[in-house]
Amino acid sequence: xxxxxxxxxxxxxxxxxxxxxxxxxxxxxxxxxxxxxxxxxxxxxxxxxxxxxxxxxxxxxxxxxxxxxxxxxxxxxxxxxxxxxxxxxxxxxxxxxxxxxxxxxxxxxxxxxxxxxxxxxxxxxxxxxxxxxxxxxxxxxxxxxxxxxxxxxxxxxxxxxxxxxxxxxxxxxxxxxxxxxxxxxxxxxxxxxxxxxxxxxxxxxxxxxxxxxxxxxxxxxxxxxxxxxxxxxxxxxxxxxxxxxxxxxxxxxxxxxxxxxxxxxxxxxxxxxxxxxxxxxxxxxxxxxxxxxxxxxxxxxxxxxxxxxxxxxxxxxxxxxxxxxxxxxxxxxxxxxxxxxxxxxxxxxxxxxxxxxxxx
Numbered sequence: 388x389x390x391x392x393x394x395x396x397x398x399x400x401x402x403x404x405x406x407x408x409x410x411x412x413x414x415x416x417x418x419x420x421x422x423x424x425x426x427x428x429x430x431x432x433x434x435x436x437x438x439x440x441x442x443x444x445x446x447x448x449x450x451x452x453x454x455x456x457x458x459x460x461x462x463x464x465x466x467x468x469x470x471x472x473x474x475x476x477x478x479x480x481x482x483x484x485x486x487x488x489x490x491x492x493x494x495x496x497x498x499x500x501x502x503x504x505x506x507x508x509x510x511x512x513x514x515x516x517x518x519x520x521x522x523x524x525x526x527x528x529x530x531x532x533x534x535x536x537x538x539x540x541x542x543x544x545x546x547x548x549x550x551x552x553x554x555x556x557x558x559x560x561x562x563x564x565x566x567x568x569x570x571x572x573x574x575x576x577x578x579x580x581x582x583x584x585x586x587x588x589x590x591x592x593x594x595x596x597x598x599x600x601x602x603x604x605x606x607x608x609x610x611x612x613x614x615x616x617x618x619x620x621x622x623x624x625x626x627x628x629x630x631x632x633x634x635x636x637x638x639x640x641x642x643x644x645x646x647x648x649x650x651x652x653x654x655x656x657x658x659x660x661x662x663x664x665x666x667x668x669x670x671x672x673x674x675x676x677x678x679x680x681x682x683x684x685x686x687x688x689x690x691x692x693x694x695x696x697x698x699x700x701x702x703x704x705x706x707x708x709x710x711x712x713x714x715x716x717x718x719x720x721x722x723x724x725x726x727x728x729x730x731x732x733x734x735x736x737x738x739x740x741x742x743x744x745x746x747x
Contacts, residue, residue: 394714395677395707396656396684396726398442398483399435399696402461404428408662408690409458417693422459428469429476431692438700439716441725442481442512444603444623444686445469449487450522467499474507481722483512483603483621488540490518490527493547494586500600501552501592509597509721515604515618517541538610543581545602545618546734550577552599553733554589569593597721598730606635616642616653617738620728623686624657632657632681647737652728659685661695666702674712 404427405411412419421427432443445466453460466484474482482503486496496513504511517537518524524531556573577588604615606624615622622639624632632655640650657676661669676682689695707713723730 395673395682395712396442396654397440397704397707397713398444398481398656398684398686399431399440399699400444400446400658400686400688401428401431401692402446403459403463404431404692405459406691406693406695407688409453411691411693412459414691414693417691423463425464425469425472427692429473431696432473432477432480434696434700436477436480438704439714440480440700440704441684442483442722443470443473444483444512444514445485446514447485447487448520448523449490449518450520450526467503470511471503471506474503474510477507477510479510479717479720479725481510481512481601481725482507483514483601483722485514485516487518487523488515488544489524489537490529492586493544493584494551494588494590496544497548497551497586497590498592500548501590501595504595504597504600505592509595509723511595511597512601512603512621512722514623515541515545515602534610538614539581540583541614542617543584545614547577547579547581547584547586549599549618549731549734550579551586551588551590555591555593557594557732559593594732597723598732601722601726601728606639612638612642613645615639616644616648617646618735619653620723620726622653622655624655626657626659629676629679629681632676633679636681636683648735654683654726654728656684656686657682658688660688661699661703662688662690666698666706669699669703670706670710670712673707674710677712 404421404424411417435443447462447466451460452462467486470482470484500513521531554577558573559569562568574589579585601620602618603621603623604619606622624635636655639653639655643650643653673685687699708715
């Protein structure tokens with residue numbers, strides 16, 4: 388069941404284990420060798436979970452990004468693999484990782500993301516984005532295609548991935564030691580083929596505890612907003628003025644309606660800064676945006692992951708809870724529970740398949 392959030396959604400964006408400030412690795416309290424430390428990542432996520440934050444988000448770029456003489460790359464280890472390790476050390480916090488729709492075949496994407504959802508007991512989310520940098524395409528031996536071609540492929544990839552997620556039907560049942568392990572009549576190929584990608588299926592993975600992963604997408608121009616309206620549970624945008632954020636949120640919700648969906652099924656969240664403000668100022672800022680219906684929630688940016696996540700949890704979250712703006716604890720076990728978005732298994736039948744380009 389879709390619910391209108393009474394409380395704001397709160398997540399944290401991580402990256403290279405240091406922070407958004409490129410000079411954080413030089414700080415005396417920071418281990419400069421933690422760049423690839425999964426233990427450091429786990430500690431940061433556990434801190435966010437201790438504060439009841441709804442999810443952690445790992446962005447990604449598929450090429451070396453940054454000047455190594457002055458700072459580490461902003462993105463390092465593969466997000467899905469990283470979150471699979473984090474899943475074993477956490478219990479409730481949602482785990483959203485980025486995976487480009489521009490390169491990986493949908494069968495592999497569906498398999499990896501469903502595996503994360505199973506491992507985490509229904510806490511997985513997929514930030515589904517087309518790559519846009521020539522350097523990323525060069526790493527796959529490709530040339531940057533026109534924007535419309537990237538979104539043609541995105542539609543096909545998401546459609547095939549969702550179909551594969553639903554290819555092991557609920558009706559297949561549970562293993563019966565005196566009968567069948569699963570009813571093969573309800574585990575069927577999807578047989579989809581588009582201009583760019585396709586898959587036969589089925590995927591040999593049953594439904595997860597939240598049914599299938601949540602999909603997050605960034606705010607973009609027309610192509611991106613249309614796609615978000617069709618597929619996204621979460622849409623993420625950059626910070627702006629209240630009126631502009633409210634307008635973007637309205638546009639995203641209208642895109643959901645145009646796709647035949649309930650606008651309450653799609654939550655608009657924005658990045659929010661922490662550094663340079665008092666706890667009261669941060670809480671005031673988040674409250675102002677939330678109560679103005681300019682955002683359903685926020686993804687917190689921290690210059691120093693080592694100290695500022697803890698400070699946010701210790702100082703800001705209690706203020707938000709006292710004001711009735713943030714939940715006092717996890718009300719469910721899955722990422723869908725945290726976000727207040729409904730279950731979906733397989734392709735959404737309300738979304739026209741003619742818009743995806745993938746046909747059976």
